[in-house]
Amino acid sequence: MQLGRVIGTVVATMKYEGLEGVKLLIVQPLDRHLDPEGRPVVAADGVHMAGPGELIYFVGSREAAQALPETFVPVDHAIVGIADAVDELSPGSGS
Numbered sequence: 001m002q003l004g005r006v007i008g009t010v011v012a013t014m015k016y017e018g019l020e021g022v023k024l025l026i027v028q029p030l031d032r033h034l035d036p037e038g039r040p041v042v043a044a045d046g047v048h049m050a051g052p053g054e055l056i057y058f059v060g061s062r063e064a065a066q067a068l069p070e071t072f073v074p075v076d077h078a079i080v081g082i083a084d085a086v087d088e089l090s091p092g093s094g095s
Contacts (some may be wrong), residue, residue: 001057003083005048010042018070025050025079027058032088032091042069043077055083 009024015070023045032036034055043058046067048053050056060069064078 001059001080003032003034003086004028004041004043004056004079005034005042006052006054006056006079007029008052009059016074017066019044021028021050022046023050024066025052027056027077027079028057032035041077043079044073044075045053046078046080047082050079050082055082057083057084 004024004027007028010024010026012024013016024042025045026040026052027043029037041060044064044067047056058077058079060077063073065072067078067080068075
């Protein structure tokens with residue numbers, strides 16, 4: 001799982017039939033300090049509630065395909081939760 005911030009939306013005139021009704025959002029991956037890390041990705045909204053500006057967590061690869069109502073659809077990333085807050089633990093502090 002990785003943290004990210006929704007920075008935009010994707011409009012598709014045609015979608016794979018298992019993705020009908022699923023929003024596609026542009027997500028900027030974030031590091032542990034909530035700074036941008038790498039290039040933005042397109043993620044399917046598995047929680048059906050994410051929107052621009054929200055802090056989310058997402059998965060990739062096979063887990064992304066299983067995170068949607070119809071499993072094993074052709075997606076590379078899927079949003080699986082919305083983060084309310086992030087507390088950073090210092091290294092060596094346990095948990």
